[in-house]
Amino acid sequence: MSQELLKALKAGPVRGPELARALGLSRAGLWKRIQALRRRGYRIEASRAGYRLLQAPELSAEELQALLPQRLILYKELAGSTNDLAHQLAQKGAPGGSLVVADAQSHGRGRMGRAWVSPPGVNLYMSMLLRPALSPQEAQLLTLAVALATAQAIKGHTGLQVALRWPNDLLVGRKKLGGVLLEMRTEPDRLLYVVAGIGVNVNARKTDFPPSLRPLATSLRLELGRQVPRAALAARIAKEVEAWTGLLQHKGPQPVLKACRALSAVLGQRVLVRSQGRVFEGIAEDIDPLGRLLLRESSGRLLRFFSADVQRLSA
Numbered sequence: 001m002s003q004e005l006l007k008a009l010k011a012g013p014v015r016g017p018e019l020a021r022a023l024g025l026s027r028a029g030l031w032k033r034i035q036a037l038r039r040r041g042y043r044i045e046a047s048r049a050g051y052r053l054l055q056a057p058e059l060s061a062e063e064l065q066a067l068l069p070q071r072l073i074l075y076k077e078l079a080g081s082t083n084d085l086a087h088q089l090a091q092k093g094a095p096g097g098s099l100v101v102a103d104a105q106s107h108g109r110g111r112m113g114r115a116w117v118s119p120p121g122v123n124l125y126m127s128m129l130l131r132p133a134l135s136p137q138e139a140q141l142l143t144l145a146v147a148l149a150t151a152q153a154i155k156g157h158t159g160l161q162v163a164l165r166w167p168n169d170l171l172v173g174r175k176k177l178g179g180v181l182l183e184m185r186t187e188p189d190r191l192l193y194v195v196a197g198i199g200v201n202v203n204a205r206k207t208d209f210p211p212s213l214r215p216l217a218t219s220l221r222l223e224l225g226r227q228v229p230r231a232a233l234a235a236r237i238a239k240e241v242e243a244w245t246g247l248l249q250h251k252g253p254q255p256v257l258k259a260c261r262a263l264s265a266v267l268g269q270r271v272l273v274r275s276q277g278r279v280f281e282g283i284a285e286d287i288d289p290l291g292r293l294l295l296r297e298s299s300g301r302l303l304r305f306f307s308a309d310v311q312r313l314s315a
């Protein structure tokens with residue numbers, strides 16, 4: 001219903017009685033719906049010529065659904081974690097590509113048990129359900145593909161060049177712009193489904209980050225000096241994730257690896273790698289066909305990591 005109403009308001013001005021009739025509503029019912037839209041941030045003009053939409057909020061269920069019409073989309077003003085909601089959708093049999101987006105999260109989570117700061121009104125918190133025909137061993141490549149897709153979507157949408165810090169961080173310079181968190185349910189040799197959680201700092205100002213994160217984090221707004229509408233960015237990311245994960249399934253790891261190498265902030269650099277309570281130092285040499293990071297220690301020994309935290313040492 002609100003989709004139809006918004007469509008009519010976008011094409012407006014349209015007179016109240018006409019609009020109420022077209023939607024099968026009483027005039028009081030129409031007025032209630034218009035007021036409800038206004039409370040959610042829609043600016044709707046009412047003049048003698050009728051009702052007309054002046055401005056839509058930059059993130060809403062309707063905007064997302066209009067940009068991604070065929071997709072199952074769940075939008076929440078406040079979620080615990082969008083990843084949890086996407087798991088629930090998966091268990092109810094939702095199709096691959098289904099999307100959960102929230103304006104804020106009370107329990108946003110990052111990798112390695114860290115919290116993901118998720119204030120309202122500024123950033124993007126989204127989780128996409130994937131049902132790829134890949135083995136659990138290939139799942140690491142999916143993390144790379146989703147991070148890559150997000151970086152490409154941001155570049156396409158804003159022109160900003162984003163670098164990738166293996167395996168899942170999006171960086172601008174040395175600061176973190178976003179990250180991805182993949183969670184999966186598997187059987188011994190089969191991926192049942194994957195939830196790809198994506199967090200991007202979009203319109204956050206410095207003061208939206210806790211003081212401890214301010215030197216380490218950035219946002220599109222801080223980098224570009226302008227606000228970026230979130231629904232359009234979310235839609236672009238969803239499409240890129242679909243494209244890159246599809247490519248991974250159909251063409252194997254090489255196209256994803258090639259693009260990841262080109263955007264990598266760590267390959268060829270001296271780095272510290274923290275993994276399972278231990279710290280290693282060396283040159284980040286490459287990413288192998290399973291998505292593992294190859295680290296060359298000064299002794300010449302080559303180490304392979306499936307999961308780790310990487311910190312760049314060289315300038």
Ligand code: BTN
Pocket residue numbers: 080081082083105107108109110111112114116124125126127168169178179180181197198199200
């Ligand atoms: C990281 O860099 O540690 C990954 C951060 C992932 C954050 C996103 S926000 C949407 C989704 N829901 C969550 O709780 N986490 C991911």
